[in-house]
Amino acid sequence: MIRTWKITDQHIEMIQLQDTISLDAITRQLPDGYYSTFRTYDGCTRVLGLKAHLRRLPNVDASSLRRYLLQLLEPFRLNEARVRVMLTFAGEIYISIEPLKLLPSEVYEKGVHAETTEIQRDSPRLKSTTFIGASDDERKHISQLGIFEALLTKNGKILEGLTSNFFYCIRPERSAAQTKDASTSFVAKSAPHYSTQRGIIYTAQYGILLGVTRRTVIRVARGRGVEVEYQPLKLNQPANVNEAFITSSSRGIVPVVQIDNVKIGEGRPGKITKILMSAYDEYVLKHAEKI
Secondary structure, three states: EEEEEEEEOOOEEEEEEOOOOOOHHHHOOOEEEEEEEOEEEEEOOOEEOOOHHHOOOOOOOOOHHHHHHHHHHHHHHHEEEEEEEEEEEEOOOEEEEEEEEOHHHHHHOOEEEEEEOOOOOOOOOEEOOOOHHHHHHHHHHHHHHHHOEEEEOOOEEEEEEOOOOOEEEEOOOOOHHHHHHHHHHHHHHHOOOOOOOOOEEEEEOOOOOHHHHHHHHHHHHHHHOOEEEOOOEOOOOOOHEEEEEEEEEEEEEEEEEEOOOOOOOOOHHHHHHHHHHHHHHHHHHHHOEEE
């Protein structure tokens, strides 16, 4: 069951909404504004990157909000929780909390399918609730097809997901002779070198929401000898990709094994992805901050 509260003048009021099937359904019934969504750890006492999540809400008293969160999370401590904090454009604060539902293990073991869409954020750097409503048809579409995530595109490039950031790796096994040919020049031009250590992951830098988990994954990757370069994937290049994954606060790192009708690599999570999944889990246990 999802519960929602309105915070006004040091007062907490639980509110009743007609549709409580999901956090998105609840958000659509509230006034437009800014929001951030995250999961808890250690019995609802810690959150990875909480300070960064709360910075998405302009001019909010973070200390007071932390106190409210601890109080409201108390009934969820046995199972962990997924939290959405919203600040309306009029300055009202809402907090919605639901019991955390972890993804099935097979999602991480086998990977997921994604499809591309031309939907775009009006202001990519701002996490605005208006995008939830604007992308509602696409969310319903992929749900009906059993597709895990939609990847947002612009000017022929894949930038990010509806609810995630996007990373990919390029096939390293191409000779210099092969990369001279114009038809196979992607590796030569777009990925001029492949790391002598554990490889390179690529992700877009501009025109995207700078996710908290994205930042963590970049830090973790560099710590494990994986280089990071900022470059979006072109729509005609997924066949040259041998690994891909998406990241989000609630789901961590999720391998992507197919984009549209193109199989990624061997159609299963790749070596670099697995390294980063393990490293990310270790990082979270050490660095999730106290609420």
